Amino acid sequence: MSRGTFQIIRPSSAFWLTAGVAAALALLGFAGAHHMESTGHWVTGMNNRVVWGLPHVFAVFLIVAASGALNVASVASVFKKTLYQPLSRLSGLLAMSLLVGGLSVLVLDLGRPDRLIIAMTYYNFKSIFAWNIFLYTGFLGVVAVYLWMMFEPRMNRFIGSAGKVAFTWRLVLTIGTGSIFGVLVAREAFGSVVLIPMFIAMSLSFGTAVMLLAIILMFRMSNLSVKDEVVTRLRSLLAYFVIAVAFFVAVDHLTRLYAVGYTGVERFLLVEGGIYPVLFWAGQCLLGTVIPVIVLLTPRLAGRLPTVVASLLVLLGAFAQLYVLIVGGQAFPMDIFPGYTENSSYFDGVVAGYHPSLPELALGFGGIGLALLIALLATRVLPFLPQAPADQPGG
Amino acid sequence: MPESENSKSGSLRRRFFTQAGAGVALLALAPGVRLAELAMAASDEEPVTDEHRWGLWVDTSRCADGCDKCVSACNEEHGLSGMDRPETDAQWIRKVDLQDEVTGRELSLPLMCQHCEEPPCVDVCPTGASFRREDGIVLVDKHICIGCRYCMMACPFHARSFIHEELSGQKTHSPRGKGVVESCTLCVHRVDEGRTPACVEACSDAGHGALVFGDLNDESGRLAKILVEKETDELRSDLKLNTAVRYSGV
Numbered sequence: 001m002s003r004g005t006f007q008i009i010r011p012s013s014a015f016w017l018t019a020g021v022a023a024a025l026a027l028l029g030f031a032g033a034h035h036m037e038s039t040g041h042w043v044t045g046m047n048n049r050v051v052w053g054l055p056h057v058f059a060v061f062l063i064v065a066a067s068g069a070l071n072v073a074s075v076a077s078v079f080k081k082t083l084y085q086p087l088s089r090l091s092g093l094l095a096m097s098l099l100v101g102g103l104s105v106l107v108l109d110l111g112r113p114d115r116l117i118i119a120m121t122y123y124n125f126k127s128i129f130a131w132n133i134f135l136y137t138g139f140l141g142v143v144a145v146y147l148w149m150m151f152e153p154r155m156n157r158f159i160g161s162a163g164k165v166a167f168t169w170r171l172v173l174t175i176g177t178g179s180i181f182g183v184l185v186a187r188e189a190f191g192s193v194v195l196i197p198m199f200i201a202m203s204l205s206f207g208t209a210v211m212l213l214a215i216i217l218m219f220r221m222s223n224l225s226v227k228d229e230v231v232t233r234l235r236s237l238l239a240y241f242v243i244a245v246a247f248f249v250a251v252d253h254l255t256r257l258y259a260v261g262y263t264g265v266e267r268f269l270l271v272e273g274g275i276y277p278v279l280f281w282a283g284q285c286l287l288g289t290v291i292p293v294i295v296l297l298t299p300r301l302a303g304r305l306p307t308v309v310a311s312l313l314v315l316l317g318a319f320a321q322l323y324v325l326i327v328g329g330q331a332f333p334m335d336i337f338p339g340y341t342e343n344s345s346y347f348d349g350v351v352a353g354y355h356p357s358l359p360e361l362a363l364g365f366g367g368i369g370l371a372l373l374i375a376l377l378a379t380r381v382l383p384f385l386p387q388a389p390a391d392q393p394g395g
Numbered sequence: 396m397p398e399s400e401n402s403k404s405g406s407l408r409r410r411f412f413t414q415a416g417a418g419v420a421l422l423a424l425a426p427g428v429r430l431a432e433l434a435m436a437a438s439d440e441e442p443v444t445d446e447h448r449w450g451l452w453v454d455t456s457r458c459a460d461g462c463d464k465c466v467s468a469c470n471e472e473h474g475l476s477g478m479d480r481p482e483t484d485a486q487w488i489r490k491v492d493l494q495d496e497v498t499g500r501e502l503s504l505p506l507m508c509q510h511c512e513e514p515p516c517v518d519v520c521p522t523g524a525s526f527r528r529e530d531g532i533v534l535v536d537k538h539i540c541i542g543c544r545y546c547m548m549a550c551p552f553h554a555r556s557f558i559h560e561e562l563s564g565q566k567t568h569s570p571r572g573k574g575v576v577e578s579c580t581l582c583v584h585r586v587d588e589g590r591t592p593a594c595v596e597a598c599s600d601a602g603h604g605a606l607v608f609g610d611l612n613d614e615s616g617r618l619a620k621i622l623v624e625k626e627t628d629e630l631r632s633d634l635k636l637n638t639a640v641r642y643s644g645v
Contacts (some may be wrong), residue, residue: 037574040559041483041558042559063542111544111557111574113509123522124522129572180545184548184549184633185515285542334551337630342492342493353482
């Protein structure tokens with residue numbers, strides 16, 4: 001085959017163990033969601049002030065990572081880097097499985113998940129959420145077609161065109177996801193256009209970290225080898241993507257620090273807000289940015305283990321970042337009455353409390369479990385993984 | 396049979412089928428037509444138009460500190476009993492105590508959905524469940540709300556509540572349900588009957604008269620005159636939402 005040969009994964013005990021853990025996580029997630037839905041959301045940490053909590057942190061992470069996971073396929077098909085072509089199928093698979101995992105979390109957290117059909121049939125086109133429904137479902141369709149072009153030898157000539165469509169779609173999808181927060185003018189931590197390029201950078205960073213982990217772990221699991229050059233290049237790419245995220249995060253905070261009237265929210269998120277500054281500085285900045293960038297850009301630390309650790313740290317930082325953004329952004333009180341101290345039974349003027357609950361955590365991890373399970377099972381039934389050596393050109 | 400007879404009997408048959416078909420059609424349509432008539436007759440109210448824009452004026456100088464008659468009346472009117480869980484219980488209207496950070500002046504006021512002309516909750520709602528009536532009242536269609544809470548993220552007044560648990564003792568005029576979002580309806584069921592919202596009535600009954608309900612479009616009406624004569628503000632005016640609830644003394 002001119003574009004390289006692929007194989008169905010040869011399941012090892014590690015494969016089945018990982019699949020079992022993923023299935024258990026997915027089941028736990030469904031159990032958590034069932035408990036939340038049957039009892040009501042009062043059993044979660046979410047409330048009328050912090051309306052989006054852990055499930056949304058997980059869902060946004062998975063959705064953002066999904067579009068970034070397609071990056072390797074895009075680099076291969078759109079930018080003609082043949083080195084990555086053997087990994088294109090895995091890249092497309094991860095993009096789809098991560099998105100399904102994220103959407104599952106999002107849908108199962110709805111107050112009325114049984115009304116999903118309404119979300120599919122009633123549209124308010126002024127809402128970025130409504131557009132995202134099209135963008136998410138459309139993404140699954142576009143990537144499915146893209147994968148078909150890769151799998152079907154007679155369709156291989158259309159890979160480039162399908163890749164361009166998928167690449168454009170994923171960019172728009174990430175813009176849509178960033179806009180969910182970017183258009184919220186009511187809250188000081190959101191409502192910034194910087195969030196849009198920041199989300200694109202986040203998608204590249206999170207998606208590449210997931211891809212690196214998948215390549216190293218999945219290939220190790222199936223006793224395949226991946227040539228060092230692929231990992232080395234992806235390491236550098238990941239480092240630059242993490243730096244890009246840090247740049248937009250800095251711009252976002254600096255613009256608010258500069259603007260009169262926004263110093264309160266910055267003081268909250270960066271200094272006085274309890275868990276949020278800790279997560280920002282220790283989680284997002286130190287563990288999620290500085291340390292992985294040093295590891296990824298240090299040639300002496302180019303081994304598989306440091307790469308896995310650095311990728312995991314990037315993902316840890318991603319969760320910290322999304323938690324600070326989504327939960328911290330809601331916890332800070334809205335300034336409805338400037339110049340006054342406020343007191344009310346609805347917690348006006350005070351920092352909102354949020355204590356994540358077990359069902360929420362289960363739902364979030366359930367999304368990760370589901371994404372992993374889909375990816376593993378797909379590699380078992382269809383030839384997604386390249387024949388060794390993994391970095392052979394073609395595919 | 397001669398051709399002319401054939402033609403005659405065919406014509407008779409056609410006439411029979413035509414008349415029979417018309418009869419059947421009449422029988423089928425009549426109940427519907429009758430039902431439509433009944434429905435029209437039962438609807439003795441005008442359809443909602445933008446002729447009116449219902450609104451409120453809050454005179455904070457008359458709003459008594461410690462009085463929450465408006466809140467109690469709203470809870471009673473809409474069956475908002477609560478589960479003694481302040482963080483998740485629904486609050487359509489709340490009293491906010493304020494203190495001026497410079498002068499120390501204290502005041503108290505009710506805060507509820509501001510029924511914006513440009514409501515952010517309506518803009519962001521993916522299904523169109525959040526909507527604004529022609530007369531300016533912002534409502535949630537409980538049948539198509541999926542409980543995503545994006546409207547709560549977008550509302551600049553924290554005016555909305557998510558129903559976190561099963562409910563009981565609901566009022567027929569104010570249907571509610573677990574898993575959907577709700578907020579002040581400006582007592583739309585009362586407004587449509589020509590009455591004032593429960594909070595306004597309670598405030599008036601308590602002798603405070605801090606809440607005035609009326610038509611912002613009616614230049615000769617009391618509310619419109621107050622807005623012309625008094626110094627009033629809309630909350631979060633920087634967002635240019637053109638709220639239907641205006642405050643004096645903030």
